[in-house]
Amino acid sequence: MEQWMNALIVDDEPYNREELKYLLSSYREIKSVKEAESGEEAVMKAMRDQPDVIFLDVEMPKMNGMEVAESIRKLKKPPLIVFATAYPQFAAEAxxxxxxxxLLKPYDEAQLDETMQRLVNKHVKDVSVKPDRAPGKLSVEVDGDIHYLELKDILYMERVEKKTRLITKQGEFSTNAALKVLEARLLSHGFFRIHKSFLVNLKYIQKLTPWFNGAYHLQLEGTDEKLSVSRNYVKSLREQLEL
Incomplete structure (x- = not known):
């Protein structure tokens, strides 16, 4: 479950492709990375390989990135698009x-983290929402018994070593399931990643307080604990919460 996005990097410069491929290799969400050195090759591989996301340069000879984007949008299953370029003036058109x-070159790792979070949010929503299925319950094992937790009763989850703590209205439970797996299952049910170690129920968020170096502390209803919000997640979190 942790690796489920196939990527295609489109850039006429080999060094740029190699650099981005290297950076993407550190993300568990990326299952595979293929490359294309021209717009024409990008369209062909998008049709043939059906990648989940395309990292697309803008300035390329013959067929530029905007023309590629226009073409692949017409596919039956169009990939998500991330423009990756050295030219900020094309952002509005993109x-x-x-x-x-x-994404702007040279690549900034903090910006790439934020991009990946946006991709995860968008991709999980696209592939995991099943309207004909009622929300289920989350199962956890306690002393050999299986407990089924109502999602509405879960305040937040925290990854600690090889366990995930579940803080609920009824008390604390734990599971072996990785936080990334739980995130994929629960994103469409109002849960949101705020840090590499925390997944929270959006309905219980009460207050965000600036903390240090762009990070925030988050206060939830029903608990006195202050949870860390990584600066890479702040913008996406506010987009989820605000009208």
Missing amino acids: FRYEAVDY
Whole structure:
């Protein structure tokens, strides 16, 4: 479950492709990475391989990135698009093609973290929402018994070593399930990743307080604990919460 996005990097410069491929290799969400060195090759591979996401350069000879984006949007199963370019002036035009994000070269790892979080949010929503299925319950094992927890009663989850703590209205439970797996299952039920170690129930968020170096502390209803919100998740969290 942790690796489920196939990526295609499109750039006419080999060094740029190698650099981005290396950076993407550190993300568990990325299952595979293929490359294309031209717009024409990108369209062909998008049709043949059906990648989940395309990292697309703008300035390329013959067929540029905008033309590639226009072509692949017509596919039956179009991939998510992230423009990756050294030219900031194309950003406004890029979002006409419903781009998930716009990465600037040279790549900044903090910006790439934020881009990946946007991709995870978008991709999980696209593939995991099943309207004909009623929300289920989360099962945890306690002393050999299986307890079924109502999702509405879970305040937050925290990954501690090889266990995930579940803080609920009824008390604390634990599970072996990785936080990334739980995130994929629960994103469409109002849960949101705020830190590499925390997944929270959005309905219980009460207050965000600036903390240090762009990070925040988060206060939830029903608990006095202050949870850390990584600066890479702050913008996406506020987009989820605010009208």
